[in-house]
Amino acid sequence: MFEVPSVADLNVAASLPVTLLALGACVFLLVDLFIPQDRKYITAGLAAGGMLVALVLALLMWGDVIELRDGDTAFSELFIADTMTHVVNIVVLITGLLGVLVAYNYLERTKIQRGEYYYLILFTTTGVMLMGGANDLAVVFVALELLSIPLYILSGFRWPQEESEESAMKYFLLGAFASSFLVYGIALIYGATGTTSLPGIWEAVNDIVAEDAASKYLLLLGSGLALVGLGFKVAAVPFHMWTPDVYQGAPTSVVAYMSVAAKVGGFAALIRVLVAGMPNFVLDGETVAAWQDTVWLVAALTMLLGNIVAIAQTELKRLLAYSSIAHAGYILIAVAAAGTASVADEAVRAVMIYLMAYAFTNVGAFAVVIALEKDDATNTGLDSVRGLARTNPLLAAAMTVFMLSLTGIPLTSGFVGKWFVFKAALSADLVPVAVIGVVTSLVSAFYYLRVVWLMYFEDGESEASTPWPLASAIGISVAGTLLLGFVPYLLSEMTNDITLAFGG
Amino acid sequence: MTVHEWLFIGLFFALGWMLPTIPIVAGKLLGPKRPNKIKQQTYECGIETVGNTWVQFRAQYYVFALVFVVFDVELIFLFPWAMAYNKLGLFALFEMTVFILLLVVALVYTWRKGALEWE
Numbered sequence: 001m002f003e004v005p006s007v008a009d010l011n012v013a014a015s016l017p018v019t020l021l022a023l024g025a026c027v028f029l030l031v032d033l034f035i036p037q038d039r040k041y042i043t044a045g046l047a048a049g050g051m052l053v054a055l056v057l058a059l060l061m062w063g064d065v066i067e068l069r070d071g072d073t074a075f076s077e078l079f080i081a082d083t084m085t086h087v088v089n090i091v092v093l094i095t096g097l098l099g100v101l102v103a104y105n106y107l108e109r110t111k112i113q114r115g116e117y118y119y120l121i122l123f124t125t126t127g128v129m130l131m132g133g134a135n136d137l138a139v140v141f142v143a144l145e146l147l148s149i150p151l152y153i154l155s156g157f158r159w160p161q162e163e164s165e166e167s168a169m170k171y172f173l174l175g176a177f178a179s180s181f182l183v184y185g186i187a188l189i190y191g192a193t194g195t196t197s198l199p200g201i202w203e204a205v206n207d208i209v210a211e212d213a214a215s216k217y218l219l220l221l222g223s224g225l226a227l228v229g230l231g232f233k234v235a236a237v238p239f240h241m242w243t244p245d246v247y248q249g250a251p252t253s254v255v256a257y258m259s260v261a262a263k264v265g266g267f268a269a270l271i272r273v274l275v276a277g278m279p280n281f282v283l284d285g286e287t288v289a290a291w292q293d294t295v296w297l298v299a300a301l302t303m304l305l306g307n308i309v310a311i312a313q314t315e316l317k318r319l320l321a322y323s324s325i326a327h328a329g330y331i332l333i334a335v336a337a338a339g340t341a342s343v344a345d346e347a348v349r350a351v352m353i354y355l356m357a358y359a360f361t362n363v364g365a366f367a368v369v370i371a372l373e374k375d376d377a378t379n380t381g382l383d384s385v386r387g388l389a390r391t392n393p394l395l396a397a398a399m400t401v402f403m404l405s406l407t408g409i410p411l412t413s414g415f416v417g418k419w420f421v422f423k424a425a426l427s428a429d430l431v432p433v434a435v436i437g438v439v440t441s442l443v444s445a446f447y448y449l450r451v452v453w454l455m456y457f458e459d460g461e462s463e464a465s466t467p468w469p470l471a472s473a474i475g476i477s478v479a480g481t482l483l484l485g486f487v488p489y490l491l492s493e494m495t496n497d498i499t500l501a502f503g504g
Numbered sequence: 505m506t507v508h509e510w511l512f513i514g515l516f517f518a519l520g521w522m523l524p525t526i527p528i529v530a531g532k533l534l535g536p537k538r539p540n541k542i543k544q545q546t547y548e549c550g551i552e553t554v555g556n557t558w559v560q561f562r563a564q565y566y567v568f569a570l571v572f573v574v575f576d577v578e579l580i581f582l583f584p585w586a587m588a589y590n591k592l593g594l595f596a597l598f599e600m601t602v603f604i605l606l607l608v609v610a611l612v613y614t615w616r617k618g619a620l621e622w623e
Binding site: 004005006007009010026029030033214 | 510591592593594595596598606609612613616617
């Protein structure tokens with residue numbers, strides 16, 4: 001008969017940062033009901049404080065200062081707190097903190113200051129953190145919904161403005177559609193392996209491969225469908241259609257946060273499902289995982305389309321949207337490389353390094369767009385940066401750093417991320433896709449450096465408003481981008497302990 | 505899994521299609537067709553339809569329906585838990601408390617936001 005777990009089996013300690021943040025989000029939701037409209041900075045402060053506490057906890061757990069006496073799994077092995085979980089927590093919590101900093105004054109001046117904003121950000125962050133520690137396909141799905149649904153609402157946060165509503169509607173309909181693909185995939189994987197637990201799937205896949213059982217086709221279909229559902233979340237080609245429209249219509253502060261957070265969540269899920277769950281899914285006559293070819297093909301398409309279409313953009317938010325598609329492609333290279341067993345750990349580290357580097361740079365770039373944007377959500381075109389170097393040299397310098405980092409110029413974090421990703425691809429013998437990555441990086445220099453050119457060598461009356469929270473967020477992003485660029489050792493040290501080997 | 509077992513799944517598929525198709529087709533072919541006005545009307549649980557079907561609802565109905573569904577589902581979980589309470593012990597009590605507290609948070613939120621007032 002079914003055995004009833006005891007309270008001790010919960011081992012909440014292992015999931016402390018995420019549990020605490022979920023609790024905080026629920027409490028702040030109630031507290032906010034009693035905070036008057038002109039004092040919403042209290043809610044913003046509470047949300048930022050909650051994330052700061054969770055960040056400190058995550059850092060302590062990452063540094064083994066807090067030791068988990070009862071093992072690193074929580075909730076009857078549904079959740080696992082390994083180094084990858086801690087790193088995902090750290091990345092998304094930093095993003096969340098920057099997200100609150102860039103949002104407060106922006107919401108105030110565009111007159112959409114509502115308390116819901118901050119705890120919806122908290123719920124999304126909780127979802128991403130849960131995804132980082134998912135040890136079961138059921139948790140993967142719940143976490144994905146927890147991270148997606150608040151983002152659908154946040155995209156439409158500027159109602160009754162039509163563009164924002166349209167963006168929310170598009171994101172919601174397509175997102176729900178993509179989620180159903182993931183569920184179907186999970187159902188088929190369950191059908192093939194008889195379990196939803198990721199370590200259990202790993203063992204079942206071993207048996208399937210050894211016996212060459214017919215259920216390998218079911219598993220192939222299931223992992224393919226899961227790839228479709230998660231590919232949508234990270235905006236990989238051909239599931240990227242929603243990205244430019246949603247990024248353009250949603251409030252810019254939301255985009256700054258979600259362009260990073262949704263990616264962190266999506267890639268954490270891809271790693272958990274593909275690399276932790278079925279790295280040993282090797283079909284007859286092959287030496288690498290069956291999903292590797294598909295992933296690298298998707299990566300190549302994503303890099304090509306994202307970078308080439310970005311050239312034609314005249315709208316800054318759309319340009320950054322296509323750039324975020326392109327960057328999903330670079331990260332997917334590392335996911336593909338993880339399909340080669342001997343490179344798996346190195347590749348997963350590369351994904352985490354890239355996400356960490358990308359978080360600072362991308363939030364920073366969107367923060368500059370927020371500074372330029374007018375109160376009625378206009379002035380986000382490429383023209384808005386014309387002559388920024390004369391009117392606001394500091395902001396122009398910051399934007400230059402972000403653009404160089406997104407291009408991947410040495411001494412910025414973007415270069416370090418690309419370096420590790422391409423290195424993993426070469427170790428896994430994925431030379432063609434690494435070449436595509438390098439070539440498209442060169443292509444991307446054109447549209448990123450055009451922004452720099454417009455700021456420094458063109459005339460214009462660029463105006464920007466930088467209240468202190470926004471300015472400090474930009475400052476932190478610049479510092480992060482440069483620090484990680486100058487001292488790549490920090491990144492490799494941070495991810496050094498990530499290993500995902502089950503049963504090994 | 506052997507081919508033999510897959511055969512069963514195929515059989516289920518075939519049966520699943522046949523069971524609804526055969527009566528419908530048989531009814532179409534064999535049944536007498538004597539339409540009159542009452543038979544042609546839209547069927548809705550025995551009540552005659554009045555007016556156009558495309559009427560507008562108040563959006564407020566949806567908020568009520570949502571809150572209702574939440575507590576309806578809560579009951580579905582509460583009944584089996586109450587029935588097996590003796591065997592489940594402290595763990596289930598803890599889980600149920602967390603579950604109900606989450607719903608209480610939602611209820612307080614909707615209440616305070618005025619979603620339960622009927623205007």
